[in-house]
Amino acid sequence: xxxxxxxxxxxxxxxxxxxxxxxxxxxxxxxxxxxxxxxxxxxxxxxxxxxxxxxxxxxxxxxxxxxxxxxxxxxxxxxxxxxxxxxxxxxxxxxxxxxxxxxxxxxxxxxxxxxxxxxxxxxxxxxxxxxxxxxxxxxxxxxxxxxxxxxxxxxxxxxxxxxxxxxxxxxxxxxxxxxxxxxxxxxxxxxxxxxxxxxxxxxxxxxxxxxxxxxxxxxxxxxxxxxxxxxxxxxxxxxxxxxxxxxxxxxxxxxxxxxxxxxxxxxxxxxxxxxxxxxxxxxxxxxxxxxxxxxxxxxxxxxxxxxxxxxxxxxxxxxxxxxxxxxxxxxxxxxxxxxxxxxxxxxxxxxxxxxxxxxxxxxxxxxxxxxxxxxxxxxxxxxxxxxxxxxxxxxxxxxx
Amino acid sequence: xxxxxxxxxxxxxxxxxxxxxxxxxxxxxxxxxxxxxxxxxxxxxxxxxxxxxxxxxxxxxxxxxxxxxxxxxxxxxxxxxxxxxxxxxxxxxxxxxxxxxxxxxxxxxxxxxxxxxxxxxxxxxxxxxxxxxxxxxxxxxxxxxxxxxxxxxxxxxxxxxxxxxxxxxxxxxxxxxxxxxxxxxxxxxxxxxxxxxxxxxxxxxxxxxxxxxxxxxxxxxxxxxxxxxxxxxxxxxxxxxxxxxxxxxxxxxxxxxxxxxxxxxxxxxxxxxxxxxxxxxxxxxxxxxxxxxxxxxxxxxxxxxxxxxxxxxxxxxxxxxxxxxxxxx
Ligand code: FES
Numbered sequence: 001x002x003x004x005x006x007x008x009x010x011x012x013x014x015x016x017x018x019x020x021x022x023x024x025x026x027x028x029x030x031x032x033x034x035x036x037x038x039x040x041x042x043x044x045x046x047x048x049x050x051x052x053x054x055x056x057x058x059x060x061x062x063x064x065x066x067x068x069x070x071x072x073x074x075x076x077x078x079x080x081x082x083x084x085x086x087x088x089x090x091x092x093x094x095x096x097x098x099x100x101x102x103x104x105x106x107x108x109x110x111x112x113x114x115x116x117x118x119x120x121x122x123x124x125x126x127x128x129x130x131x132x133x134x135x136x137x138x139x140x141x142x143x144x145x146x147x148x149x150x151x152x153x154x155x156x157x158x159x160x161x162x163x164x165x166x167x168x169x170x171x172x173x174x175x176x177x178x179x180x181x182x183x184x185x186x187x188x189x190x191x192x193x194x195x196x197x198x199x200x201x202x203x204x205x206x207x208x209x210x211x212x213x214x215x216x217x218x219x220x221x222x223x224x225x226x227x228x229x230x231x232x233x234x235x236x237x238x239x240x241x242x243x244x245x246x247x248x249x250x251x252x253x254x255x256x257x258x259x260x261x262x263x264x265x266x267x268x269x270x271x272x273x274x275x276x277x278x279x280x281x282x283x284x285x286x287x288x289x290x291x292x293x294x295x296x297x298x299x300x301x302x303x304x305x306x307x308x309x310x311x312x313x314x315x316x317x318x319x320x321x322x323x324x325x326x327x328x329x330x331x332x333x334x335x336x337x338x339x340x341x342x343x344x345x346x347x348x349x350x351x352x353x354x355x356x357x358x359x360x361x362x363x364x365x366x367x368x369x370x371x372x373x374x375x376x377x378x379x380x381x382x383x384x385x386x387x388x389x390x391x392x393x394x395x396x397x398x399x400x
Numbered sequence: 401x402x403x404x405x406x407x408x409x410x411x412x413x414x415x416x417x418x419x420x421x422x423x424x425x426x427x428x429x430x431x432x433x434x435x436x437x438x439x440x441x442x443x444x445x446x447x448x449x450x451x452x453x454x455x456x457x458x459x460x461x462x463x464x465x466x467x468x469x470x471x472x473x474x475x476x477x478x479x480x481x482x483x484x485x486x487x488x489x490x491x492x493x494x495x496x497x498x499x500x501x502x503x504x505x506x507x508x509x510x511x512x513x514x515x516x517x518x519x520x521x522x523x524x525x526x527x528x529x530x531x532x533x534x535x536x537x538x539x540x541x542x543x544x545x546x547x548x549x550x551x552x553x554x555x556x557x558x559x560x561x562x563x564x565x566x567x568x569x570x571x572x573x574x575x576x577x578x579x580x581x582x583x584x585x586x587x588x589x590x591x592x593x594x595x596x597x598x599x600x601x602x603x604x605x606x607x608x609x610x611x612x613x614x615x616x617x618x619x620x621x622x623x624x625x626x627x628x629x630x631x632x633x634x635x636x637x638x639x640x641x642x643x644x645x646x647x648x649x650x651x652x653x654x655x656x657x658x659x660x661x662x663x664x665x666x667x668x669x670x671x672x673x674x675x676x677x678x679x680x681x682x683x684x685x686x687x688x689x690x691x692x693x694x695x696x697x698x699x700x701x702x703x704x705x706x707x708x709x710x711x712x713x714x715x716x717x718x719x720x721x722x723x724x725x726x727x728x729x
Contacts, residue, residue, distance in 0.1 A: 052406045053406070056405060057404060060404065060446075061449070062475050063402045063404070092451070093451075093452075093518070093545065094520075096451045096517070097518075097519055100451075100514075100517055103701075107684070107701065108687060108702070108706065109706070221623050222519050222600065222623040223519050225520050228520065273675060295401070295402045296401045296402065298401055298402065298404065303401065335668075335673050335675075336675070337675055337677060337685075338676070338677065339677075342677070344677070344678070345449070353685075353687075
C-alpha cells in the first residue's frame with residue numbers, strides 16, 4: 001500500500017544547547033506550535049512536545065521502546081556507556097521483575113515506616129538552617145541537604161562519601177544527551193565515582209534494615225537474580241537523588257517568587273503535596289527522555305519510521321495550553337493531576353511517592369516556622385542535558 | 401502501520417470508569433466446558449498493562465465477583481482474554497458466564513493484579529492441571545521469547561476438555577499433554593526429578609495436583625516452586641452496586657458516591673481534591689487513609705495482607721463494600 005505522507009515541520013535548534021538549557025520555554029512553545037510531530041535536524045531525531053502525543057507515547061511501550069536507550073544514543077547500533085539500566089532502559093518482559101521488586105520495596109508500607117522519622121529530620125534541619133541566619137542558599141542548605149540526609153539513610157548506605165551521589169547523578173542525566181561539554185565535564189571522575197557507587201550497592205556494605213537490604217532479600221527469594229540486585233540498588237541511588245533535589249529546588253523557587261502561594265501553604269499546610277506536584281508540572285525536573293520506535297508510527301499526518309529516536313518533551317507537555325489552563329502560572333488551586341513530570345505508564349517514576357514524602361516533610365517544617373520567603377539575590381541555573389536544575393537560589397526569610 | 405492514538409489520558413477524566421467496565425467482544429468455546437472471552441474498552445481505550453500470571457476480577461451483572469487469569473497477548477493493549485471453566489459445583493459465576501453472558505454485554509473489571517509473577521530464571525518447569533493452564537500460557541510464551549530452557553507438563557481429564565492445546569502445539573516437544581483417560585496421571589516425579597540451580601517451577605491447577613507438585617519438589621531449594629491455587633472460597637459480601645456514603649473525617653462532610661462515579665470524581669464534585677495520576681489503580685498517587693468502613697479494593701497495588709489490614713485505599717478505582725467509608729480527608 002502506498003500512502004502519501006508529508007514531511008513533518010523541522011526545527012534546527014539544539015535542544016541540549018546552553019541557551020535552551022538556560023531557558024527551554026521558547027523552544028517548547030515553538031515545538032508545540034509547529035505541530036504534533038517535529039523533526040529536529042541537529043540530531044536527526046523526532047520530537048513530541050504536545051501533551052496529548054507525549055502522554056500517548058509514554059504509555060505506548062509497545063511502539064515506543066526504552067530498551068534501545070532513553071538517551072540520544074541508539075543501543076541498536078551503539079554500545080551503551082555503562083551497563084543499561086534494568087529499569088529505565090529495559091522493556092517487558094525483562095523490565096517486569098526489577099520493576100515489581102522496586103515497587104514493592106517503595107510501597108505504602110515502606111513510606112509509613114519512614115514518615116515520622118523524616119518529618120522529625122526535616123524539622124531538625126530547618127531549625128539548624130534558620131539558626132544560622134535569615135539568608136541562605138535554598139539549593140545547598142535545603143534542597144540538597146535534605147534528600148542527601150534522609151534518602152541514602154533509607155536505602156541503607158553509609159554516611160561517609162554520600163555527597164558523591166550528586167555529581168554521579170548529574171553525569172548520569174547528562175549522558176542521556178549528546179556527547180557535549182556537559183558530558184565531557186563529568187567523564188574524568190567517572191571511573192572513581194562508578195566504582196564507589198558499585199561498592200555501596202553490595203550487600204555487605206548496605207545496612208541490614210534499609211530499602212537496599214530489602215532488594216537483596218528479594219534476590220534471596222528469587223524474585224530477581226543476585227546479579228540484578230546491585231543494579232536495582234544503583235538505579236534507585238542514581239535516579240532518586242538529583243531528581244528530588246531539583247524537584248525541591250523548583251518548589252522552593254516557585255514559593256519564593258509567589259508570596260500569595262506561600263501564604264496559602266501556610267494557611268493550609270496540607271497543600272504541601274499539591275505544591276510539590278504543581279512545581280513538578282511547572283518546572284519538570286526531568287525535561288526529556290527519548291524512546292525508539294519499534295515499527296513505523298503515524299503521528300498526525302506524518303510517519304516516524306521504525307528504529308528512530310523520538311524525543312519526548314515532558315516539560316513542554318506539562319505547559320501545553322491545549323491541556324492546561326494558564327499553564328505558565330504556578331497555582332496551588334490548580335489540580336496538577338495527570339502531569340507527565342514523573343512520566344506515565346510502565347516506566348512512570350517508581351520513587352515518586354518517596355519524593356512526595358520528602359517534599360511534604362520539608363515544606364511542612366518550613367511553613368511551620370517561616371512567615372515569608374523571598375529571593376535575596378539573583379538565582380543561578382545549573383545546566384544538565386536532561387534535568388531542569390538549579391545551582392543556587394539565595395533566599396531571605398522572616399520567621400513567625 | 402501503527403498510529404499514535406491519544407489515550408485521551410486519565411487527565412481528562414472518564415478513563416477510569418471505562419477501564420472498570422469492559423465489553424465482551426468475542427466468546428469462543430475452546431474446549432468442552434471452557435469458553436474464552438475477549439474483553440475490550442467500550443470506547444476503544446488502552447487497557448491497563450499486565451504481566452504474565454496476572455488476574456482480573458470479573459464483576460458479573462448479578463453482582464458476584466470472580467477472578468480469572470489473563471491468558472491473552474500482553475503486547476495487545478486493547479484486549480484481555482480469559483478462559484472460564486464451567487464449574488458444576490461452583491457458586492454460579494461460571495454458569496453465568498457460560499449461559500448468560502454474550503458478546504456485547506458489559507462487565508465490571510478490577511485489577512489486573514499479579515500474585516503469581518514470573519521471576520527471572522535460566523530454566524522453567526511449568527505444570528498445569530486443567531484450566532490451570534490459563535496463567536501459564538502467557539508465561540510459556542514469555543519464557544520462549546527470552547530463550548529460556550523450558551518445559552510444560554499439562555494434565556487434564558480428557559483431551560477434548562483441555563483448553564489451548566492447539567496453541568501449545570507450536571512449541572513441539574517442550575510441551576507434554578497428558579489426558580488422564582489416555583495416559584493416566586502425569587508423572588510429576590520424573591518431570592521434577594532433579595533440582596537444578598537457576599530453575600523456577602510454576603504450577604497451577606486443582607489442589608490435589610498442587611499438593612503432589614509440592615511433594616515432588618520437597619528436595620528443591622526454598623522459593624524454587626511457585627504455585628497458584630484456585631481460591632474457591634471467597635465469601636465476601638457481593639460488591640455493592642448501590643450508592644454508598646463517604647464521610648470526610650476532618651470536615652464531617654458526607655457525600656454519596658453513585659455507581660457511575662469513582663470516589664475520586666465524587667470527591668472532586670464537592671471540591672475535595674485528591675492528587676491522582678494514572679487513574680487506573682496502578683501508580684499509587686491517590687492513596688487515602690481509611691478510618692472506618694470496608695473498601696472494595698480494585699487497585700493493582702495492595703497485596704492480600706495489605707487488603708486485609710485495611711487502612712488505605714486508592715480512590716481512583718476502589719469503592720466500598722460497606723454502606724459508609726470514613727476517610728482521613
Ligand atoms: S491515580 Fe494512580 S492509583 Fe489512583
